Amino acid sequence: xxxxxxxxxxxxxxxxxxxxxxxxxGLTLVFGIMNFVNLAHGSLYMMGAFIAATVYNYTGSFxxxxxxxxxxxxxxxxxxxxxxLKTLYDRDHLDQVLATFGLxxxxxxxxxxxxxxxxxxxxxxxxxxxxxxxxxxxxxxYRFLIIVVGLVVALGCYLLIHRTRIGxxxxxxxxxxxxxxxxxxxxxxxxxxxFGLGAILAGIAGLMAGPILSVQPGMGEPILILTMVVIVxxxxxxxxxxxxxxxxxxxxxxxxxxxxxxxLRSMMERSTADTAGPALASMLIYLVMAAVLxxxxxxxxxxxxx
Amino acid sequence: xxxxxxxxxxxxxxxxxxxxxxYATFAQQPFFLTLFGRIVVFAIAAVSLDLILxxxxxxxxxxxxxxxxxxxxxxxxSFHGIDNGFLHLGxxxxxxxxxxxxxxxxxxxxxxxxxxxxTLAFAQMFYFLAVSLKQYGGDDGLPVSVGSxxxxxxxxxxVVLYYVAFAVLCLCVWxxxxxxxxxxxxxxxxxxxxxRRMRALGYPTLRYKLVAYVISAMVCGVSGMLYANLTHFVSxxxxxxxxSGELIVMVVLGGLGSFFGPVLGSAAMLLIEEWLKGMTEHWxxxxxxxxxxxxxxxxxxxxxxxxxxxxxxxxxxxxxxxxA
Numbered sequence: 001x002x003x004x005x006x007x008x009x010x011x012x013x014x015x016x017x018x019x020x021x022x023x024x025x026g027l028t029l030v031f032g033i034m035n036f037v038n039l040a041h042g043s044l045y046m047m048g049a050f051i052a053a054t055v056y057n058y059t060g061s062f063x064x065x066x067x068x069x070x071x072x073x074x075x076x077x078x079x080x081x082x083x084x085l086k087t088l089y090d091r092d093h094l095d096q097v098l099a100t101f102g103l104x105x106x107x108x109x110x111x112x113x114x115x116x117x118x119x120x121x122x123x124x125x126x127x128x129x130x131x132x133x134x135x136x137x138x139x140x141x142y143r144f145l146i147i148v149v150g151l152v153v154a155l156g157c158y159l160l161i162h163r164t165r166i167g168x169x170x171x172x173x174x175x176x177x178x179x180x181x182x183x184x185x186x187x188x189x190x191x192x193x194x195f196g197l198g199a200i201l202a203g204i205a206g207l208m209a210g211p212i213l214s215v216q217p218g219m220g221e222p223i224l225i226l227t228m229v230v231i232v233x234x235x236x237x238x239x240x241x242x243x244x245x246x247x248x249x250x251x252x253x254x255x256x257x258x259x260x261x262x263x264l265r266s267m268m269e270r271s272t273a274d275t276a277g278p279a280l281a282s283m284l285i286y287l288v289m290a291a292v293l294x295x296x297x298x299x300x301x302x303x304x305x306x
Numbered sequence: 307x308x309x310x311x312x313x314x315x316x317x318x319x320x321x322x323x324x325x326x327x328x329y330a331t332f333a334q335q336p337f338f339l340t341l342f343g344r345i346v347v348f349a350i351a352a353v354s355l356d357l358i359l360x361x362x363x364x365x366x367x368x369x370x371x372x373x374x375x376x377x378x379x380x381x382x383x384s385f386h387g388i389d390n391g392f393l394h395l396g397x398x399x400x401x402x403x404x405x406x407x408x409x410x411x412x413x414x415x416x417x418x419x420x421x422x423x424x425t426l427a428f429a430q431m432f433y434f435l436a437v438s439l440k441q442y443g444g445d446d447g448l449p450v451s452v453g454s455x456x457x458x459x460x461x462x463x464x465v466v467l468y469y470v471a472f473a474v475l476c477l478c479v480w481x482x483x484x485x486x487x488x489x490x491x492x493x494x495x496x497x498x499x500x501x502r503r504m505r506a507l508g509y510p511t512l513r514y515k516l517v518a519y520v521i522s523a524m525v526c527g528v529s530g531m532l533y534a535n536l537t538h539f540v541s542x543x544x545x546x547x548x549x550s551g552e553l554i555v556m557v558v559l560g561g562l563g564s565f566f567g568p569v570l571g572s573a574a575m576l577l578i579e580e581w582l583k584g585m586t587e588h589w590x591x592x593x594x595x596x597x598x599x600x601x602x603x604x605x606x607x608x609x610x611x612x613x614x615x616x617x618x619x620x621x622x623x624x625x626x627x628x629x630a
Binding site: 083084109275 | 415551
């Protein structure tokens with residue numbers, strides 16, 4: 001593999017990584033702080049992609065799609081929170097998993113009824129269809145935008161949680177919920193807003209992914225599973241862990257898909273390599289996950305308690 | 307003798323299940339046999355999941371993996387012209403035990419939500435492996451031309467297959483009950499309640515849980531074998547994560563920690579599915595919320611509901627007797 005291609009693939013990995021982080025951040029915030037397992041997070045991502053694509057196709061403005069996504073996702077998030085979280089908050093994880101599993105089936109079918117079963121397309125906006133020059137090589141501007149947006153959101157999350165009053169309440173609420181409530185903080189509202197924030201992050205991921213992946217019912221599940229791998233590797237409930245693990249998974253997955261087949265081809269017969277390469281590449285991150293777990297069951301960057 | 311719903315209903319259900327092929331033959335509805343064949347096959351898988359989920363507290367969100375493994379053993383071996391059922395069974399059991407032991411050992415290092423996610427990820431790994439097996443159909447799946455043949459007994463005949471599956475189900479329910487009542491099962495149940503205490507008492511709980519996980523994987527593999535024979539088809543979709551989710555729904559809907567519960571749950575779920583499919587093409591728009599409602603309303607599943615009904619019934623009889 002040439003150095004240019006290698007850097008290119010690293011950037012692509014980075015881009016997948018920040019997309020995964022947008023998903024993982026929402027999932028981690030809700031899980032780490034409210035202890036609620038939301039499998040329907042992938043459905044929020046799907047709804048975000050569909051809504052963004054629809055707004056974009058009607059108005060032709062990417063900026064408008066980006067603006068529309070925030071209130072739309074906040075609304076959907078609050079509705080889901082009202083239906084699921086309110087009633088399932090005190091239940092054990094199994095019930096939460098099952099109920100949100102039911103929500104996934106519902107959302108997939110809803111998308112199929114509204115937008116049809118076939119992929120729905122969203123073009124890359126014209127002003128972003130060019131390339132940008134990075135260290136002397138041309139990289140697609142849109143993919144570069146994804147990286148920038150992801151990093152900005154990561155920074156924003158960090159500042160929100162560690163540098164603001166709301167973040168302080170969120171952190172306090174995660175460990176001493178009743179105490180924070182007793183101090184006169186509306187913890188119920190705080191949780192609703194946090195869930196809404198998670199939904200918005202998923203929606204932004206959907207918006208950004210729309211033009212480079214096909215927007216279709218069921219698109220949320222593959223990325224949800226990847227996100228879970230990210231969370232398990234990073235350490236459950238840790239935003240910092242989610243960020244680093246997302247980058248690791250993104251880069252490993254992308255490099256594996258491009259490099260593994262050619263590496264195997266140099267080591268064994270071509271026909272065997274052509275079969276084993278893609279199989280091994282798609283399993284690679286799960287192997288990484290298994291290796292991490294074998295050494296550190298709590299993940300690479302677990303939350304420090306006490 | 308007083309009527310006990312929690313005994314009477316399961317027995318009635320088993321008798322009805324045993325009579326299905328007779329009805330299907332007389333009414334000339336072969337579809338009926340296939341539908342109930344699926345119910346029985348999934349009931350076996352659900353019972354196997356209940357052993358670790360209901361009694362061991364291990365929420366495996368990737369149990370369809372073993373169903374898929376069993377199905378692929380039949381599919382791949384038949385593809386190469388091997389139709390010896392004993393060989394299919396042997397390979398399925400060994401393969402599921404191996405995969406179960408390795409993934410189980412890694413997964414059991416964690417508990418709670420991490421366990422759910424890891425089992426899910428492992429199932430996904432094998433799902434992608436199946437998708438990438440291009441010579442065996444890849445994404446499109448693989449038709450099974452010849453079924454498993456056990457000497458003169460061949461699973462190609464739907465009625466034979468049905469009764470074999472039914473016998474396996476009865477065996478699993480019986481053996482499962484024996485297992486959880488035995489010392490082994492007590493340790494598993496103890497570990498579910500308080501793992502640390504069991505370890506303090508000197509039980510290596512990890513080893514016990516792993517054995518339970520492997521047993522469950524092997525039984526689920528057998529159900530996959532039967533499923534491939536039933537549908538004459540094998541596909542990666544058998545081990546997709548939605549399939550694992552549906553298995554959990556069956557167990558929870560029927561009632562955790564009771565081996566009749568999963569049987570009830572499998573029957574209820576597949577019948578509701580069939581009914582909704584008849585109503586609308588977009589049946590999932592109703593099915594999804596139905597799962598949510600089922601989770602919200604029933605804490606102990608259908609089997610638990612029978613218990614509640616029993617209590618109410620006996621209370622009423624008592625009042626009637628009191629008045630008389």
